Amino acid sequence: MQEPKLERKSEGEYTLDVRGQTCPFPQILSQLALEKLREGSILEVITDNPPSARDVPIALRKKGYEVEVKKSNGQWHIVVKK
Amino acid sequence: MEKVMRFMGRYSLGRDNGMGSLHFLRIKIPGGVITSEYFKGIAELSREYGRGYAEITDRQDIQLHWIEGDDALDIFERLEKMGFTTDMCGQAFPGAGHGDVRNIVGCPLSGVNKDELIDGYPVIKELTRFFTGNEDFLDLPKKFKFSISGCMYNCTRAEINDMAFIPVVHDGEIGFTVLAGGGAGKTLPGPTLAKPLRVFLSQEEVFDVAVATVEIFRDHGNRESKAKARFKYLLDQIGVNGLRNMIEKKLGRKLEDYHGDVSREWIEHTGVGEQKDERYYVCVPLIGGKLSSDIMEWYAGLAEEYGTGDLRLTTFQNLIIVNVEDKEGLLKELGKEGVVLKGIIPKWTAVGCASDFCGKTKEYHSKEIVRDIVEHLETSYPNIFVNQDFKIGVSGCPNNCGYSVIASVGLEGRLIRVNGSVKQGYDIYLRGKLENGSIGRRVAEGVPAENVVNVLNKLLEQYKIKLKNESEIRFVDFLEKLSDTEIKKLVEVT
Numbered sequence: 001m002q003e004p005k006l007e008r009k010s011e012g013e014y015t016l017d018v019r020g021q022t023c024p025f026p027q028i029l030s031q032l033a034l035e036k037l038r039e040g041s042i043l044e045v046i047t048d049n050p051p052s053a054r055d056v057p058i059a060l061r062k063k064g065y066e067v068e069v070k071k072s073n074g075q076w077h078i079v080v081k082k
Numbered sequence: 083m084e085k086v087m088r089f090m091g092r093y094s095l096g097r098d099n100g101m102g103s104l105h106f107l108r109i110k111i112p113g114g115v116i117t118s119e120y121f122k123g124i125a126e127l128s129r130e131y132g133r134g135y136a137e138i139t140d141r142q143d144i145q146l147h148w149i150e151g152d153d154a155l156d157i158f159e160r161l162e163k164m165g166f167t168t169d170m171c172g173q174a175f176p177g178a179g180h181g182d183v184r185n186i187v188g189c190p191l192s193g194v195n196k197d198e199l200i201d202g203y204p205v206i207k208e209l210t211r212f213f214t215g216n217e218d219f220l221d222l223p224k225k226f227k228f229s230i231s232g233c234m235y236n237c238t239r240a241e242i243n244d245m246a247f248i249p250v251v252h253d254g255e256i257g258f259t260v261l262a263g264g265g266a267g268k269t270l271p272g273p274t275l276a277k278p279l280r281v282f283l284s285q286e287e288v289f290d291v292a293v294a295t296v297e298i299f300r301d302h303g304n305r306e307s308k309a310k311a312r313f314k315y316l317l318d319q320i321g322v323n324g325l326r327n328m329i330e331k332k333l334g335r336k337l338e339d340y341h342g343d344v345s346r347e348w349i350e351h352t353g354v355g356e357q358k359d360e361r362y363y364v365c366v367p368l369i370g371g372k373l374s375s376d377i378m379e380w381y382a383g384l385a386e387e388y389g390t391g392d393l394r395l396t397t398f399q400n401l402i403i404v405n406v407e408d409k410e411g412l413l414k415e416l417g418k419e420g421v422v423l424k425g426i427i428p429k430w431t432a433v434g435c436a437s438d439f440c441g442k443t444k445e446y447h448s449k450e451i452v453r454d455i456v457e458h459l460e461t462s463y464p465n466i467f468v469n470q471d472f473k474i475g476v477s478g479c480p481n482n483c484g485y486s487v488i489a490s491v492g493l494e495g496r497l498i499r500v501n502g503s504v505k506q507g508y509d510i511y512l513r514g515k516l517e518n519g520s521i522g523r524r525v526a527e528g529v530p531a532e533n534v535v536n537v538l539n540k541l542l543e544q545y546k547i548k549l550k551n552e553s554e555i556r557f558v559d560f561l562e563k564l565s566d567t568e569i570k571k572l573v574e575v576t
Contacts, residue, residue: 003087022171022180023095023105024151028086051097051174055104059151074176 006033012041019048019075026052027059030080034065037082045078053078085155092215093158095149096171099441103147106439107132108169109161113188113206113230114142114395118382120164121393125378131157136378138371140239140433140485141185141227142395143169147439167214173225178304178311181222183213183296187243189233190394190402194357199249200232200256205288212293219296223303223311226296227265230258230288236346238397241275241516242266242488244313245295252282252340259283259340260291262325263317266487268480273487274314275519277322282340294332298325348473348516350398352430353423354409362406363394364413366421367430369456370449371399380419388412398431426467428474429456433485437478443495444506446531448476448484451493451508458535463542466549472557473514487522488514490558491538498528506531510573512561526573540572 007015016033018026030045037043047053053076057067066081095105109124124144128136131153132146139145149157161167172180189195192203209228213219229238229246240246240261247258260283264276283291302320304310317325330336354364366381373381385393385403388411394402406412413423434452437443455474459467475482475489479496486492492514498507507528514522529537545560564572 003083020180021090022174023097024154025086025090025094027151028155032083032086049175051105054097055151058104 004029006036009044012038013044014041015044015046017046018052019046021047021052022049023051023055027056030056030060030078031063034060034080034082039082041082043080043082045080046075047078048075052076085159089155089158089162091170091217091220092167093154093161094168094171095151095154096169097174098147098439100439101147103149103439105147105149105151106436107146107149107157108139108171109144109146109166110168110185110210111142111144111166111395112186112210113192113203114190114397115192115203116393116395118385118391118393120166121382121385122379123160123164125375125382127157127160128378129375134375136373136375137436138368138373138395138399138401139436140371140397140399140483142187142190142397143185144395145436170220176308178223178306178308179221181224181226181311182220183209183222183226183228186210186228186230187238187397188229189231189237190396191351191357191363191404192232194359194361194363194404195233195351196356196358197234198232198358199234199251200258200285202230202232202247202249205247205285206230208289209292212289213296219300222296222300223305224308224313226299226313228292234346236348236516237351239348239485239488239516240264240346241519242485243276244299245292246276247283247288247292248344248346250282250340250342250344252338252342255284257282257284258288259342259344261344262295262322263314265312265314266482266485267312268482269308269312270310270315271318273482273521274318275488275516275521277317278344279322279326280340281326281337283337287337290333291329291337294329295325297332298328302328345517345519349471350396350400350430351402352427354413357404361404362409363402363404364406364409364416364423365396365400365402365430366416366423368400369429369432369453370434372449373401384412384415388415398433400430424468426456426459426464427469427471428459428467431471432456432474432476434476435478435483437484437495440478442478442481444497444504446506448478448493448495451476451531451534454535455538458539462539463546466546466557470556472561475514476508486511486514488516488519489522490514490561491541492522493534496528498530500530508534510534510537512569513558515558525569529573537573544568544572
């Protein structure tokens with residue numbers, strides 16, 4: 001099983017591709033990734049799992065993160081600002 | 083991260099959509115076999131994380147609700163220590179794929195059953211170990227369901243599994259024959275009873291045939307759409323002979339023919355029964371499989387005091403304490419808490435799905451209807467159904483997790499419009515059966531939920547009238563003989 005990698009897109013912007021993962025791993029992996037990032041960083045989480053698209057924003061907003069969700073081509077891009 | 087990676091592929095949370103729950107945890111209990119120590123361990127998990135509630139499913143799992151994603155790693159770690167894993171819940175993905183092998187069901191009395199030809203549990207354990215976390219089998223077109231039972235009775239609903247191994251004697255040798263391509267849900271080609279593969283297998287051959295079949299499903303199953311992704315669709319395309327040829331090619335040998343009878347009586351191991359070692363089993367009827375953490379600990383304690391601490395879960399959502407010597411003592415203890423092991427058989431055999439948590443029913447959910455039907459039968463017909471059974475299956479939707487389409491009386495949830503408002507209704511199916519099986523026929527659509535027990539009562543009242551002239555006729559036979567006109571009149575809601 002391959003570990004989903006946190007990829008740097010540009011200065012302060014990162015993506016985490018958790019496509020193919022079922023709950024709760026998109027949520028857990030998003031939280032672990034955010035712990036590694038500096039204040040002000042942007043993390044884009046990409047998922048194709050509808051329950052995760054529902055749950056990850058709920059979980060992160062509860063923790064005080066700003067979250068926006070965009071859907072395109074059957075995938076959700078959950079953009080989180082730390 | 084290492085801990086997270088360790089759990090991937092073996093643990094998951096499923097999506098809930100009702101009762102304020104976002105996630106369920108479906109713990110696989112292979113063959114329904116569990117010790118009191120682990121039953122208590124799961125009771126603790128339900129208390130700490132699941133609001134003190136648990137339910138036994140009709141695939142012998144234990145399911146908890148209200149699980150938070152933040153607690154998942156702790157829960158998985160504790161399950162790992164007990165040796166349990168979960169379903170992978172890939173069904174939420176929009177397309178075909180992410181399917182896994184689900185909890186393998188078996189006779190809940192395996193190893194102690196007086197009516198057992200062969201113990202199917204060892205191969206259940208072997209296959210569970212093989213498939214769990216195996217990356218080669220985590221992206222099937224859809225889920226795959228096995229039944230492996232050595233019981234002379236059909237206590238696992240074999241015909242509704244993708245593949246079922248049932249015990250037979252062939253030329254003096256005890257082994258298994260195989261049924262393939264069953265499924266109760268509405269995905270193509272619709273509700274289907276598994277067909278005989280007409281092969282005889284020794285116990286040692288079961289593992290290879292099971293693995294070969296899942297490989298065939300993985301490599302040849304349809305991935306165009308979810309509607310075509312179940313194994314029954316593939317079998318519909320290739321036929322049983324086609325499947326057999328593909329299995330034999332994989333194994334590199336021909337399988338032995340078997341043309342004997344495959345039909346067995348569909349039962350639950352109800353009440354108190356004698357085991358082959360002259361000890362007893364005690365089957366507790368749980369309506370809808372519902373338990374609290376306190377009750378789970380109580381039953382675990384009773385299993386330790388009166389048995390050997392061994393418990394079994396059944397496909398009718400009931401709980402069995404095995405290896406009991408002092409059955410009278412146990413019955414007395416159960417009686418103190420109002421658990422009575424006498425009465426109508428449907429109290430053990432009626433099944434309802436978790437439609438309340440799925441969010442598929444608006445109100446008057448499947449398990450509530452099961453409870454009310456059983457109560458009505460106990461109150462109004464207490465003597466008639468003590469010695470005869472009829473299967474009641476209540477599902478919240480066409481996925482048919484409550485097996486409505488194979489029940490004698492089946493209910494399938496559907497939302498209806500009444501005076502401009504959306505309300506809960508149920509379609510009614512009659513005459514489903516597994517012995518010389520047939521899928522039930524829908525006789526009424528969209529009956530308002532509050533009328534369902536009345537409709538059933540009209541059928542029962544007519545049956546009571548019939549009994550005056552034909553005292554031996556069973557309710558299931560009465561249903562078979564009703565004409566379409568008679569049925570229409572009886573199920574009409576005014």
